[in-house]
Amino acid sequence: MFVRTCRSSCNAWTNTTSIKQVSSHLPLDPHCSVVLTLPLQVCSARTRKSLIRSFATTASQSKRQEAEAEEKRQVNPRSGPSQPRSSYPSSSEARQKRDSDREFLISVLESSATKRDARGYLQTFGSPAALTSAGQKKPSTIGILGPASVAGRPAFVQGPVKETPVKTHEAPHVAVVKLRAPQVWDDVLLDGVAKTLTRLRDLGLLSVIVLDCDDIKPNQDSSWHETVTEQTDRLLRAIGRYGFPGAELVDSGIWKSTENPQIPSSVPSNALYVGFGKAFTTPLANGHILVVPPRAYSDATLQYSKADANDIVIALTTFFAGLQFGRQYSDYRELAEKVNDGRPFRRALVDRVIVIDPLGGIPSHRQGHGTQVFINLEDEFKNIRDALYEKTQPTSAGTKDSGVSARATVHLENLRLAKSTLAILPSNASVVMTSPAEAANINLSRRDNDEAKPDGFAGEVKTRTWRNPLIHNLLTDRPIYSSSLPIGRIKPTHPDEEIALSRMPTTTLAKRGLPVTIFPDPRVARWQPPQPGVPRLRLTDTCIDLPRLVHLINDSFGRKLDVEHYLNRVKDSLAGIIIAGEYEGGAILTWETPFGLDEETAYREGRLVPYLDKFAVLRKSQGAGGVADIVFNAMVRDAFPEGVCWRSRKDNPVNKWYFERSRGVLKLPESNWAMFWTTPDAVLNDQMMGDYEDVCRNILPSWEDTTKPAD
DSSP: OEEEETTSOGGGTOOOOOHHHHHTTOOOOTTSSOOOOOOTTTSOHHHHHHHHHHHHHHHHHHHHHHHHHHTTOOOOGGGOOOOOOOSSOOHHHHHHHHHHHHHHHHHHHHHOOSHHHHHHHHHHHSOHHHHOOTTOOOOOOTTTTOSSOTTSOOOOOOSOOOOOOOOOOSSOEEEEEEEEOGGGSOHHHHHHHHHHHHHHHHTTOEEEEEEEOOOOOTTOSSOHHHHHHHHHHHHHHHHHTTOSSOEEEOOSSEEEOSSOOOOOTTSOOOSEEESOTHHHHHHHHTTOEEEEOSEEEETTTOSEEEOOHHHHHHHHHHHHTTOOOGGGOOOHHHHHHHHHHTOOOOSSEEEEEEEEOTTOSOBOSSTTOOBOOEEEHHHHHHHHHHHHHHHTSOOTTSOOOHHHHHHHHHHHHHHHHHHHHHTSSOTTOEEEEEOHHHHTTOEEEOSSGGGGSTTOOOSEEEOOOSOOHHHHHHHHSSOSSOTTSOGGGTSOOOSSHHHHHHTSOOOEEEEOOOOEEEESOTTTSOOOOOOTTSOOOOTTSTTSOHHHHHHHHHHHHTSOBOHHHHHHHHTTTEEEEEEETTTTEEEEEEEEOOTTOOHHHHHHTTOOEEEEEEEEEOGGGTTSTTHHHHHHHIIIIIIOTTOOEEEEETTOTTHHHHHHHSSEEEEOTTSSEEEEEOOTTGGGOHHHHHHHHHHHHHOOOOBSOOSSOOO
C-alpha cells in the first residue's frame, strides 16, 4: 500500500525542470532589450521562433526609436537622464545590461507556467508577425513550454485544448497604476519598481502611473505641492534610466467638473474626467509610460487643485474604456466619427489596474493566513469589506488601535477601487495589489519590529525568493500561487508565527469573478450527516437546473452521463451542490455509507463518509479565470470544512492539481483509483481510512459509454 501525504513533493505526478538551471545556459545580447532563447526540452522550435519574433519585434522597435531620438534628446529632468554617451557601452554598463536582461528572462521563464499561458499571452500582447508567418497557418502551440509546467504548476484541464483565434487591436494595452506614498520609498525600491514597469512595457503593457502622496507626515517641512513635484521628477528620472522611450509627464489631462453629468449606472459617479484626451493617447501611441500627478484642472475656476488619486484612476479607466459620456466628452467630432464608422471607441485596452502600496495586498480575514491571494469580488466583496470596516471601528470596550484602523481604512479604499474599476472593464481584466518590495522583486530584511511598519523600508536588500507578481500575472493572468492551495504549502516554516507571515507574499489579485451558489446554504445551517428518513435535497428540485448541470458534467469529462442511473444512485445520499456562475463550474457532494453497513448504523456510529462525487468545470473555463479554485475553496471552506475524500484515475492529468490541494493520497492496490482527502489527521484513524477506501473502491460509475475507463 502506497501512502503519500501533502508534505511530500508534488513531483509524485510529474517531473519538472529547474528554471534557474535552464536559464543559466541562455545567451544574452547586451544590445537588445529582450532576447528569448529556450532549450529544446522547454519548447518546440516553431513556438520558440514565435516567442522570439514577438520579443524581438519590441526590442528592434525600441532600439530604432532610441537611435532616431538620440540626436534630438535634450537635458530635461522630467524625461530622465540624457547625458552624452559613447558609441559603445562601457564594460560595467554592458555587464549591468546583461545581468538585467538575464534577470528579466528568468522572470519570464518562471512566470510562463503552461502552454495555455504562453498562447494566451501571445494572442493578447504578441504582434501578428510573431504569431503567423507569410503563407503559413498559425503555428502549433504544442510544446511551448514543454510537456508539463515549467514551474511545476498544474492547471485543472481535461481533454484537448480548443484553439482561440488571434485578435489584433489598434488601441494599446494599458495598465493604470497607482503608487501610494512614494515619498517613503527609498531609491532602491523606486528604481526597482520603475524597472518592473519598463519590463511590462517590453512585454506589451504600457503603464499610466497615478501618484498618491496623501500620507505626508506632520513633521515634514515640504508642502504637499512640493512633495508631489519632487516625487514626480524622481519617478520620471528612475524610469528614464531604463531606456527609450522613457516616461512623460501629463499634468493637464485631468479636469474637474462642477456639474453632475448623466452617466450609466454601471459607471461610478466621479467629478473628475479626462478633459484633454490627446495628452494621454498621443504619448501612449509612441510607447511612453505616463506619469499623472494627483491634481486636477477646474473648468470653473481655471486653476489646479488637489485631487484624490483613486478618483483619477477611475476617471482614466472610464476614459480608456470609452465610457466617458455627456458634457465631459471633449472630442465631440472624433466621437461622432467613431460612432458613424461603427468602430470601437475605446482609447486603450485596460488589461490591469495595479496598486503598489506599502501595505501590500488585502489582508485575509482568516487568522494566520497572511494576505488574501485571490478575491472573487462577486462572491467575497461583502465579507471582506465588512471585516475591514470592523477594524476601523472602536472595540466593545470603546478603544481603537489607531494604527490598525488606519491600515484597514487604506485596505478598504483599495478594495473599493478594485470593485469600481472592474465594474466598467471587461470580465478578463484584473486588479493587482502589491507592495513596492514585491513589485521591485527584492526582499527586505527588517531589523526590528518597529521597522515592520508600513512606512519603514530601511533594511538590507537580499536575493529574491518569489517570482515578480506583476510580470507573472501579465504572462499567466493568475496570482503567483493558487488561492486553493493549503496554507501549509505556502507559509514558510518558522516557530514565530509573525515572522513566518512576514515572509509570505503580500500580493492580492482581484477579479470580477463569479457568484457562488451552494445548496443547501451553509450560512443558514452547517452541513451535517442527514438522519435516515428525513427529506433531503434532490438534483431534480426546482432550485437546480438539471439540464445545465448535465451539460456541465458532459462537457467537463468529455463523455455523456447516464442521467437516470446517476439520479437513482445519489437520490438518498446527496449532501449538497456547489455552482459557480452560470454553471461554469460545480461540485456534487454526497454522504456515502461504507460497504457492509446500513445507513442507520453508519449514521448512529458517525461513519457516513463526506465524498466529492463530481467536480466539473466547462472546458472553456478550464485553466483560466480561477473557476476550479473558486469551486474547490467553496467545498473545503464552506461545505465540508472538516474534510472530504474523493477518487481519481491513477493516470488522470488533473491528479497533480488534486495532489497539491489534498492532505494525502493513497494509490489503491489492485485498482485504477487514487484516493485523496483533506481531512486533518485522517491517516492516523484506521477506521476512517478504511471507510474512505471502501467508498472509493465501490462507487459505481454512471456513464452511457461503459467501454471507457471510469471517472
